[in-house]
Amino acid sequence: MKTVALIPIKINSGRLALKNLKTFFDGTPLMTFIQKACLEAKNIDDVYVYCSDEHICEFVLPEANFLKRPEYLNGDNINANDIIKEFIKVVDADIYVNAHATSPFAKSETIDTCIEKVKSGKFDSAFCVSPVRSFLWKENKPLNYNINSIPRTQDLPAIYAEAPISYVFIKDVFQKYGRRTGINPYMKEVNAIEAIDIDYPEDFFIANAVYRELKGFDNKFNCNNKENK
Numbered sequence: 001m002k003t004v005a006l007i008p009i010k011i012n013s014g015r016l017a018l019k020n021l022k023t024f025f026d027g028t029p030l031m032t033f034i035q036k037a038c039l040e041a042k043n044i045d046d047v048y049v050y051c052s053d054e055h056i057c058e059f060v061l062p063e064a065n066f067l068k069r070p071e072y073l074n075g076d077n078i079n080a081n082d083i084i085k086e087f088i089k090v091v092d093a094d095i096y097v098n099a100h101a102t103s104p105f106a107k108s109e110t111i112d113t114c115i116e117k118v119k120s121g122k123f124d125s126a127f128c129v130s131p132v133r134s135f136l137w138k139e140n141k142p143l144n145y146n147i148n149s150i151p152r153t154q155d156l157p158a159i160y161a162e163a164p165i166s167y168v169f170i171k172d173v174f175q176k177y178g179r180r181t182g183i184n185p186y187m188k189e190v191n192a193i194e195a196i197d198i199d200y201p202e203d204f205f206i207a208n209a210v211y212r213e214l215k216g217f218d219n220k221f222n223c224n225n226k227e228n229k
Contacts, residue, residue, distance in 0.1 A: 001094035002045050003115055005038040005166075007031070007064075008083045009051040009101060010074055016201055020101045021059060024208050026215065030198065033104040035061045040108040043115040044097060050087055067091070080167075081179050088171065095119065098167040098180055102198040104207055106165040110190060114168040117186040124182030125169040129160035130195035160187060163195035 009031060013019040020031040031049070038047045039061065047064040049056065052071050060066045067090065073083055084098060095118055097111060114126035133156045136143040144159060145151055173182040193214075198204050 001119060002092075003043055003095040003097065004091055004093040005041075005044050005047045005097040005099050005111075006084065006087050006091075007034055007038065007047065007049050007099050007101060008069075008073075008080070008087075009049055009056055011051070011053050011056065012074070016199065016204060019198065019204070021056075022204060024104075024211050026211075029059050030104060030204075031056075031059055031101040032061065034099050034101045034106055035064050037106040037108045037111060038097065038099055039063050041097075041111045041115070042108075043112045043119070045093075046091075048087075048091060050083065081174075084174060084180055085178070088174065093171065095168060095170055096174070096180075098169075100164040100166075100197075103163065103165045103194075103196070104198065104211065105194045105196055107190075107194060110188060110194065111166045111168075114166055114186065114188050117188075118168050118170060122184075123186040124173045124184050125167070125180065126186040126188060127167045127181060128163040128165040128190050128195070129187045130163045130190055130192060131158040132161050133158055160189075161195075163190055164197055165190065165194065 009020050011018065022030050035047060038044055048067045049060045049064055050067050050069045052069050052074055054068060057066050070086060073086060080098060088096065095115060097115065110128060117123045117126045133153050135145060144156055167180040169180050169182060174180060193210060196207050196210065198207055
């Protein structure tokens with residue numbers, strides 16, 4: 001079964017200007033991370049960066065493909081399903097992976113797991129989630145706990161938030177329902193770091209700080225390894 005990854009890139013963002021091109025402390029552009037995760041996934045055959053601006057090509061990794069998309073897909077009224085609908089008209093595959101550049105800590109192993117679950121035939125789609133165990137309120141009332149008997153946060157029922165790392169689906173599902181999630185999806189739980197999604201300036205600030213710490217940890221670990229040899 002042929003599997004392709006679609007990475008939609010929009011140059012301009014109302015909430016964070018040039019978001020996908022912003023560089024982390026070491027000069028790595030945001031859109032680089034998800035490309036690497038998809039390219040390193042063993043179950044993906046081809047990776048496409050889908051953008052209307054050809055200037056993005058200088059940020060597309062050599063192993064990935066650039067595919068120019070129609071300008072109308074840049075509109076604020078356009079959603080992910082609109083983009084997928086246009087993409088599958090041009091790129092044929094059995095399984096599609098809709099991955100997002102705003103998830104810099106996405107792991108190739110996570111993407112592979114989602115693909116494998118769909119390939120197994122037990123699920124018609126898959127996506128990533130992050131569990132939320134917080135005291136939630138809606139319309140001035142507690143949503144997930146009894147205010148007269150406050151539980152420990154770890155005992156709260158988990159409510160899952162989608163993490164836009166990757167949405168995996170078979171072509172037939174999209175053609176039948178017009179959406180990337182079918183009626184029997186597999187939800188892959190990820191930790192808080194992998195679930196980080198960048199929409200606002202403060203999100204980028206946090207992600208950059210996490211990335212700096214992770215790089216520092218890796219460097220220290222590698223140095224210690226060398227010293228121990």
